[in-house]
Amino acid sequence: MSEHAQKYEIVALLDAIAHDSEGHRLGEVSGIFIDDATGLPILVEVHHGLFGRHTSIVPLRGSRLQAHTLELGFSKDSIKDAPEIDPNFGLDSSERETILSHYGLSNEAPADYFHPVIPDLADSH
Numbered sequence: 001m002s003e004h005a006q007k008y009e010i011v012a013l014l015d016a017i018a019h020d021s022e023g024h025r026l027g028e029v030s031g032i033f034i035d036d037a038t039g040l041p042i043l044v045e046v047h048h049g050l051f052g053r054h055t056s057i058v059p060l061r062g063s064r065l066q067a068h069t070l071e072l073g074f075s076k077d078s079i080k081d082a083p084e085i086d087p088n089f090g091l092d093s094s095e096r097e098t099i100l101s102h103y104g105l106s107n108e109a110p111a112d113y114f115h116p117v118i119p120d121l122a123d124s125h
Contacts, residue, residue, distance in 0.1 A: 009040075010034075013070065014032065017068060018044070019072065020074060021072060021073055027046055029044050029070060033087070041060055057082060082102050
């Protein structure tokens with residue numbers, strides 16, 4: 001995937017409204033966590049609850065992005081019950097393991113859930 005494609009994918013995620021696996025609206029995607037090795041998104045931070053006052057970190061495995069809707073691969077209850085972790089300074093390995101364990105996953109996987117249509121851009125040369 002080109003660097004342009006990766007950047008566009010990240011911008012598309014930040015412009016998305018997250019829904020659970022059953023289609024229930026959760027709220028805005030407010031943060032993205034990138035795999036250092038691949039440069040691809042692996043986790044998102046989602047605002048939810050009354051007035052979006054709560055946040056949860058959710059793996060992108062099993063997700064789809066269509067237009068401005070991110071359909072996550074997990075239920076609303078599992079997302080709402082996710083461990084409370086303050087991601088303002090990134091996530092350490094134990095925090096990532098706690099999140100993955102909560103969702104029944106054993107490892108992080110780069111997002112293979114979508115690749116939005118990338119608009120044609122003029123060459124920047």
